[in-house]
Amino acid sequence: DAGVTQSPTHLIKTRGQHVTLRCSPISGHKSVSWYQQVLGQGPQFIFQYYEKEERGRGNFPDRFSARQFPNYSSELNVNALLLGDSALYLCASTSTAANEKLFFGSGTQLSVL
């Protein structure tokens, strides 16, 4: 079975632009979470979605938004990009919202110039 898939793998944007990152969870998983990993740091929680509803949000500004689709795939949107948004964006899926085992994709490397 395919794992968590993310697209694109790499992205280069300039300050002020908008970006959309995409994630497909493992088949049968209904929950998707997004994490941001800055170079040299551990991942930081951004959002969790389950059954198309936001279940949790980390300490990120309103420029960050996400949604989940009926097929459980998800998009992360970031508006008005800042240099500090440069990071590896990771998507993780679990079978339910409360399941403790998160399975991560390989991430999207975003560079903001």
Next chain:
Amino acid sequence: QKEVEQDPGPLSVPEGAIVSLNCTYSNSAFQYFMWYRQYSRKGPELLMYTYSSGNKEDGRFTAQVDKSSKYISLFIRDSQPSDSATYLCAMSRLSGSARQLTFGSGTQLTVLP
């Protein structure tokens, strides 16, 4: 003060050595304790997870949790060059109905042949 502190490394050991990786935490709400392995430019891969204090063994890996001291460790026996990666400790809690992981900043391990 960060909720999770991880020995920063980097750590370099000869092949066959025993490796000890350590984290401390401050939040008593953490329920599950995990270790992830992350290769360069890849997503984290779940290695071990445990709920209770004590030891859990899986092959060459042993995870140790001491809830009274808020301290967790990962031991790798007979380390191999293929174990060279960044190791992330992670703590899990329910925030409302969302499962949220809090990661350490990672320890980069190099096993020399």
